Amino acid sequence: MRGFTTALLDLVYPPACMSCPRATATPHGLCADCWGRMGFITAPVCARLGTPFTVDLGPDLLSPEAIADPPAYARARAVARFADGPAQVLVHRLKYGDRPDYARVMGRWMAEAGSALLDDVDLVVPVPLHRSRLWRRRFNQAAELARAVALVRGLPLDLDGLTRVKPTRSQVGLSRTERADNIQGAFRVAPDAKGRFRSRRVLLVDDVLTTGATVNAVSRALLRDGAATVDVLVFARVVTTGWR
Template structure:
């Protein structure tokens, strides 16, 4: 009986293989046709591009932050002032977190990337942005125990459908192998958009807005935390997050962002 059934099974297997091959060919052809009909465009200049959303010319316009910079805030120095010398801003207004690092300056191309990820569902940009962040924050990640994305309030998260900081944090988790604890830190009250607010207003806006969930204290206590966000402007949001994490007994809190605002009118000394 088995010998008689064997040819039938063989023919069936060949048919399934042929059908799968046809499906694969059709899928490849459909993707190729879509790429031809709708080529990927550079998110900044809208020119066709092969890759991850940024053409070579716009990529060259990104201002990547490299040493020398303030060891506390990560603000680039115009010249090297010597080892461990802090910027005037770090001395005048020391943050709750220990160190901050950013991949790029928040200039025109960086702003376009951030806004596309944040407001235009361009989650395809997260892998490249996250890899740049992981490279810029290697010093922090080498010492870290856990990654925490800056959370959205649930209402804003429901409206946007995803948290851009969480998307970046997942890429960094894969790059670094460091545990991601997405639900440990929560935004317990809604806040106004920070855009257009003064430094004092920004700090007041987020005061008391973040809290570590009681059932997630074990993810934080005694751990070295790296906070992940897309942009650092005044630092009010990440500072409020750092204070909440330190109240939950975090051993240390550092900050890693894709872009940071650099005030060229206040060149660090």
């Protein structure tokens, strides 16, 4: 009966691409055109930041940016470039279009892109939202993605150990320095979670990585609580250049 109902619904409302109106063979997928324009980030990448290189010069290579300004976290990985159409559309629909169901598919892609990170994880943690923004948006997109990533590998998930104590303004449109200032002091380990991250290898999950100011601030809070390492996994990241 369930199969018949699904087939009937597909006949009346054919599955559509998550990024555009084109029809797809199955729900929650991309059409061939959008898949081809996703801008997936694949090796070779900077071992620290996960930004792509244009040529492969060997394993464990660091980009000039990673050497000049090392982040607080150990490694970061992303599924796709944020500026490339479909990736940006998916993030915006998840975040602002009230489509938490998109997180299941996006989380599976993240688990694949960050498979090397997931081999070294004790706990999956999302970047938290301030309660005022959570009330307006009704869900935390980072938490939905973290839930999906944890489910793929059967990893423990912590949704309340971190809190966002400062209601920061949106980071959109801010410079690198402004983003860092805006987010300073915004994250803390919850009072009843002190020591929860001690000696744990934490995977920090968010939807987009731009300058890294947010994940750096959260990583510092985790490391102050004694986390052994913090790796970062996002769906999309801003890529300004491809290092040679």
